[in-house]
Amino acid sequence: MSDPSDGDDPTVPPAGTGACHEPGDSxxxxPVCGDGYHSVTDHTGGLMVNLEPNERFDRVCFQPVGGGDEPKIRFFHH
Structure with missing residues (x-):
């Protein structure tokens, strides 16, 4: 997978924001619904979820993930 912060994906914040990255252990x-997905990102900062229908993804599953001192939530984009 490509680096999600390279500017090609408008759903991912730009590099250096520290809010989002693509995990290497995806x-x-x-794991939420059992289906394949388009991409996955981990979010450690504030985030906003658009609940309106859109052309990019049909849905996004959310999975809380632990690890270290910083809580994260993982987005699986379908």
Whole structure:
């Protein structure tokens, strides 16, 4: 997968914001629903979720993930 902060994906904040990154340990299928997904990102800062229908993704599953001193939430974009 490409670096999600390279500017090609408008759903990902620009590099250096520290709010989002693509994890290196992402599973083959979404652990929330069991389906395949388009991309996955971890979010450690504030985030906003658009609940309006859009042309980019059909849905996004959310998974809280632990690790270290910083809580994260993982987005699986379908």
């Amino acid at each position: 599973p083959d299928d979404c």
